[in-house]
Amino acid sequence: MNEVENNCAEVRMLSAKVHQGGKQSATAFRTLAQKLLAITVMEQGQRLVLRPHTRGDTVWVLEGGHNAPHTSDAGLVKLLDGHWLKIGYLLSLTGNNRLAVTSSKIQYQWTDTDRSEVFRYDYAYEAEGRHPAAHLNLHALLPEPDGPGGPGRPLERVHFPTGRTSLEQVLRLLAQGFHVRTARPPEIWEPVLAEAERMFYEVAHQPSFTSADAA
Template sequence: MSEVESGRAEVRALTAKVHQGGRQSAKAFRDLAQKLLAITVMAQGQHLVLRPNQTGTGPWVMEGAHKSQIASDAGMVKLRDGHWLRVGYLLSLTANDRLAVTESKIQYQWTDGDRSEVFRYDYAYEAEGQHPAAHLNIHALLRQPDDLGSSEWPLERVHFPTGRTSLEQVLRLLAQGFGVATAKSIEVWEPVLAEAERMFYEVAHQPGFTSADAA
């Protein structure tokens, strides 16, 4: 079996366990995300962890832990270009025992400190307030010339509405749009990502763009 075939087979097996539901589905979800990160942009020795959630919004948190397989480390993993990806998912079980993502945040940033964000994809099962339930924040300044010279607008104030953005899409964006080196060649990781993405969108919840849409 080729590396691509074995990778796709592993993705199918893990996704099947996710779709089966029950408490073991959360671990399968973690293992699937770990697999996709490991063959693409995540640096060696980095991990995703699954831990009990203390906030009451779901039983588990899946997040990055770049120093330890136990500690949170602010939810980040180091990437192969020396920059960072903050990964955070709130997971729960539905009434029929299926795994659901309550919220997710995937953020690319230059350093492991605050105020170095480049972009972030946010998702919530339901919209809250005025922001779309699924949206993109870009941390940059828009410079617009005017009669008095120029003006600047911080784009992070704008919540660009999106559909549900998968982890696979973000990994592809980092590799192809930002030039982050990958552990495997594109001939290996792209078919594996495509297989995982196809199975994700077969069941993925797509929220409305406003709080009224979610009502």
């Protein structure tokens, strides 16, 4: 098999392990995410860390493992463009022993310091408060003096509702929309992301577009 076929076969194998459930599914989830990052926008030597949550032995935190020197913020991995991706997943086993993503945050930021965000995709299995369970935050200023706050109101206060956004979609956005350099050429990583995304959406939970308050 060639490189694309080998990578796609590994993605299918890891995805099947994730779908099977059990405690080993969390490790497979980490390995799969690490693989997708490594062939696309992540700098060599960066890693994702899976650690147990304080809630018990069937709940885990998956996050970037870079120890940023300027901030206490956790969950960062450095990218090939010199910028950063903040990754945080809360994983848990359901009552039927299947792995579920309880919540996730994927954030692109300029530096390893606080308050340098460009965009962030948030997801929660259930909506909390007045924000949609899955939404996008953009960090910019509104160009028009419209609404509370007047001119220059921060756009990140607006939670744009989305469907469930996969890690694969974010990696594709960074490579194609933000022109982040990739470890492998598009003819290698594009079909691998497509295969991983196909298997993800076979089982992915899609939340309501409404907020908890509106439901």
